[in-house]
Amino acid sequence: MKNNRRTFIKLAAVAAAGLAVAPKAAVASSGGHSPAKVNAKAEHAKQWAMVVDTTKLHSAEEINKLAEICHKTHNVPHIEGKKEVKWLWHDTYAHTFPEQENPHLAEEVHHRDYMLLCNHCENPSCVRVCPTKATFKRADGIVAMDYHRCIGCRYCMAACPYGSRSFNWGEPRHGLDLSKLNPEFPTRMRGVVEKCNFCVERLAEGKDPACVEASEGALAFGDLYDPESPVRKVLRERFTIRRKPSVGTEPCVYYII
Amino acid sequence: MRMHYGFPIMAGLVIFIGLLCAPFALGTAVTKEYKQPEVKLPAGEKECVESTQFMRENHMQLLNEWRDYALRDGKRTYVNHQGKEFTISLQRTCMKCHNSKADFCDKCHNDAGVTPYCWDCHIQPEGLK
Ligand code: SF4
Numbered sequence: 001m002k003n004n005r006r007t008f009i010k011l012a013a014v015a016a017a018g019l020a021v022a023p024k025a026a027v028a029s030s031g032g033h034s035p036a037k038v039n040a041k042a043e044h045a046k047q048w049a050m051v052v053d054t055t056k057l058h059s060a061e062e063i064n065k066l067a068e069i070c071h072k073t074h075n076v077p078h079i080e081g082k083k084e085v086k087w088l089w090h091d092t093y094a095h096t097f098p099e100q101e102n103p104h105l106a107e108e109v110h111h112r113d114y115m116l117l118c119n120h121c122e123n124p125s126c127v128r129v130c131p132t133k134a135t136f137k138r139a140d141g142i143v144a145m146d147y148h149r150c151i152g153c154r155y156c157m158a159a160c161p162y163g164s165r166s167f168n169w170g171e172p173r174h175g176l177d178l179s180k181l182n183p184e185f186p187t188r189m190r191g192v193v194e195k196c197n198f199c200v201e202r203l204a205e206g207k208d209p210a211c212v213e214a215s216e217g218a219l220a221f222g223d224l225y226d227p228e229s230p231v232r233k234v235l236r237e238r239f240t241i242r243r244k245p246s247v248g249t250e251p252c253v254y255y256i257i
Numbered sequence: 258m259r260m261h262y263g264f265p266i267m268a269g270l271v272i273f274i275g276l277l278c279a280p281f282a283l284g285t286a287v288t289k290e291y292k293q294p295e296v297k298l299p300a301g302e303k304e305c306v307e308s309t310q311f312m313r314e315n316h317m318q319l320l321n322e323w324r325d326y327a328l329r330d331g332k333r334t335y336v337n338h339q340g341k342e343f344t345i346s347l348q349r350t351c352m353k354c355h356n357s358k359a360d361f362c363d364k365c366h367n368d369a370g371v372t373p374y375c376w377d378c379h380i381q382p383e384g385l386k
């Protein structure tokens with residue numbers, strides 16, 4: 001017994017001394033180079049952008065269908081009322097383009113529903129105010145969220161002029177059908193902000209965003225700085241507007257009216 | 258000098274020190290051998306992303322780096338020490354082989370008394386209940 005205690009204390013002393021002088025354990029990133037690289041199949045761009053053709057996509061049902069696909073893909077919880085969480089939704093002309101209203105607007109345009117999502121702005125105000133850099137702009141222009149870092153202060157929500165962000169007031173998993181989850185994508189937790197991610201996880205595999213794929217041509221997606229991209233082709237040929245141009249965030253979602 | 262309340266103080270001290278030493282005296286804290294938890298290893302796979310030893314010691318650090326590579330740097334392919342490539346993803350790579358959180362992750366985490374918050378968001382292969 002006594003012996004045991006002695007050896008224990010001795011060993012502890014040796015271990016403590018050892019810890020103090022032991023070289024730092026080799027970790028994955030040792031050797032000076034990063035062992036990670038971009039997927040071979042990944043799509044690249046300088047600034048991803050989207051064009052919504054509101055002459056083709058303007059009914060609530062059609063937009064809801066896309067929202068459902070987006071929300072299923074990303075395990076976005078369904079919560080009714082003020083605490084709702086949304087990545088893709090729709091609203092009226094007046095709410096979508098408050099600066100471009102006029103009293104005698106073509107009735108048909110006025111009565112359309114407009115598909116809304118995060119604009120992945122070129123000059124995003126949400127990124128500027130985030131104190132932890134949980135939301136940030138990637139090299140390809142996507143405004144991403146690192147949910148691991150979000151502390152739920154909601155500055156980004158206050159800063160976004162488009163209401164593109166949702167806060168998880170409660171346990172988001174309560175708003176999900178647990179038998180119909182997408183097991184390839186995480187959920188979020190209580191107390192974090194979430195929003196559309198332009199389907200980064202799909203772009204990394206060479207696929208278009210889920211809503212674009214399901215839109216039957218009503219949505220165009222591509223690199224804003226590649227003159228040959230589908231987005232630029234549409235922008236060249238059609239008249240488009242953007243939401244709240246005066247706030248200066250340079251939204252990258254364009255609307256064909 | 259006479260000590261006020263000498264007896265209760267001494268008695269209290271004896272009991273306190275006795276309790277403090279009890280685990281040693283009973284021989285459970287020091288002499289009981291620690292048994293490694295028996296984790297269930299994947300049936301089909303022999304090799305993990307890195308060697309068993311490396312994973313045992315560094316998986317937490319590796320996962321931490323994976324998270325930043327994938328999410329922040331947009332790099333989703335990992336090249337291991339042998340030059341083999343893997344998709345950087347907890348749910349789509351790690352948990353595809355280790356298809357039971359209860360029989361693998363939890364075994365050690367419970368013994369070590371750690372509760373990583375990975376599962377607050379990531380979905381274990383067993384699904385959510
Ligand atoms: S739409 Fe809002 S949330 Fe999205 S990038 Fe622009 S400012 Fe940020």
Ligand code: SF4
Nearest residue numbers: 070196198199209211
């Ligand atoms: S780009 Fe992806 S995440 Fe964004 S609205 Fe479309 S489907 Fe949803």
